[in-house]
Amino acid sequence: xxxxxxxxLKNGVLDPQGEAVxxxxxxxxxxxxxxxxxxxxxxxxxxxxxxxxAIAQMCEKLLANTVIESYRIEVQ
Amino acid sequence: xxxxxxxxLKNGVLDPQGEAVxxxxxxxxxxxxxxxxxxxxxxxxxxxxxxxxAIAQMCEKLLANTVIESYRIEVQ
Numbered sequence: 001x002x003x004x005x006x007x008x009l010k011n012g013v014l015d016p017q018g019e020a021v022x023x024x025x026x027x028x029x030x031x032x033x034x035x036x037x038x039x040x041x042x043x044x045x046x047x048x049x050x051x052x053x054a055i056a057q058m059c060e061k062l063l064a065n066t067v068i069e070s071y072r073i074e075v076q
Numbered sequence: 077x078x079x080x081x082x083x084x085l086k087n088g089v090l091d092p093q094g095e096a097v098x099x100x101x102x103x104x105x106x107x108x109x110x111x112x113x114x115x116x117x118x119x120x121x122x123x124x125x126x127x128x129x130a131i132a133q134m135c136e137k138l139l140a141n142t143v144i145e146s147y148r149i150e151v152q
Contacts (some may be wrong), residue, residue, distance in 0.1 A: 036118060
């Protein structure tokens, strides 16, 4: 089975990487880019029957820093 | 308007970051993780009326390295 985990910085946490992308897009002539936030996608190829609980454990223990990041799990 | 861009390494391109995550999950006792690929999500806050073509241009010029990465655009 496949699962995807999306990890984003929580609102209010400064995102310098996103800010750099926003600035670069402006420099390249793309107007109207008001904000950019950058996060991670992690595609997992798992043994069949892995529970969403187990994936949440992976997020809590390794994939996301839950102090500053939130995560969303999508099982396919 | 908001748009999301997902950037992933193309199949066949080595993903050392994903490989490191796979190994770390195994070390933490999560069995059955057969493969991990890691990519980027970029959330864009754009002026209303920005076309998907314009977003594709942003991907081609800045957000993705199309030699080794593929991208997917999701307008919300």
